[in-house]
Amino acid sequence: MSYDHAAFSETERILDELGSSPSGLSSAKANIRLQEFGPNVLPSAKKVNFLQRFVSQFRNLFNVLLIIASALSFFSGWIYNDAGSIQMGLAILSVVVLNAFFSLFQEYRAEKAVQAIARLVPSNAKVLRDGKEIEVDIANIVEGDILVLEEGDRVPADARLISAFETSVDNSILTGESEPQRRFATMAPGAIYSITDYQNIIFAGTTIVSGIARAVVLSTGKTTEFGKIVTLSREIKEPSSPLQQEIDYTAKVNFVLAVLVGAIFFAVARLFVNLNMVDSLLFAIGVMVSLVPEGFQLTVSLSLALTALAMSKRNVVVKRLASVETLGSTTVMCVDKTGTITSGEMMLKKLWANGEILEITGDGYSPEGFVTVQGRKTNGAEREHMLRLFETAAFCNNAKLVPPSDRIPRWTILGDPTDGAFMVFAGKGDFNVSQAMSENPRVGLLPFDSKRRMMTSIHRTSDDGLVAYTKGASMKSSRNRLAFF
16 A cells, blocks of 8 residues: 555445454454465575585685695596695695685674574464454554554554554664654645655554554555565675675786785796706696685684674674674764663662652662662552552553663663663662562553643552652653652
8 A cells, every 4th residue: 555545544444444443353364374485584695505605705805815736636646646745735725615604604694693582572462353452463464454652662563543542653774763752643745755754653663752642554565665675685696805806906906016026936947957848837827826825715704703603792793794893984973872881771770758868779670779768668558658659659650671682681661761760769769579569469550641731540559549659850841840649
């Protein structure tokens, strides 16, 4: 479906064109569409078998030169029955094969690391099927499905919003702009300069930063905007790195010089030393072989491998050894400051409550730390008003703490950074968040509203009562932004 039509059409018309409804697709219709259009997966690169990968390692001109030198050494040893020449040929050939296997091994390790990272990415999404909200594998999402989205969710397909409440989306994967963009269920007609200007369209691969929303799927897999980018990137031929270009140039010069010097020595042997044709040829071949730096390729590969090993200890995956040198040749890097210059984390340091100043120790989103009053550790058991703070910080919250992993060796969050800071604060007060949530389940939620400037979460207590926890700006004045609980 074209976006220019989908963006301005009424919700009922969009659902009708897609054969869907506000209650979603039926399971039977979803299965039929899955068989017809295929799974919601991005196009993958053409798989190359081991033999093709191994042969590709010998396209390097230096490797070709070394193979020629090895063949000439074998030829010389066979003619003169010289074991030394044969051993030299074997040594040269061994260096070439060892270098090829070394590069293959590095690529294999990198692919395994990338696959491990991919397995860490959540592969489920919430949709409406048969009028019920269920979780399905992202690959099973089809056109017409109704997505149910909230803070921290990754959008699994291109979709048109049919309802949205204070919804903001991180489009950086498409636009490179890290500032969240507001999205709405309706959009007034106006000038459209790029596909991302549609304020009621959300795209596969982007992330819901705040709010809640429902959206009907327009495109899946390779037909999404992100899928088109991936498809185009598969068609781009990977250029040689600066190091590879320099090695190829050096190999060409070395090859020309070796042939030239060999020809000169052949002429000298024939005209001045009076050797016969065969002896003169073998003499020239020996000179040419001696001009080939057999250990050059292995030295370069080992140097790059050691650098790749050092980078792996800093959680950097190096897919190709030549990429290490490419990074070293970089003169200008254009990056977003969050995550590079800054860590993109928030935490509570000081808090005023009931006439006391609370100080919170620790760093970032790590739960290690505690709450102190005048330098002494305290918790909700000592001060009842602090218990209310911890409850509100944990209950009136949509963030999720993510423990360290092989991919990210530190505590992170899914959701709004402010909510994440409040969640960590509750944990540092010896407040068992998971236990409290199970004993006081959420039964209602009013997400943060830019007009109301508050968020309210309603929970059922153990005695079957209801309690509303609210955080946000003071209601007395729009200029007074003190948080209250």
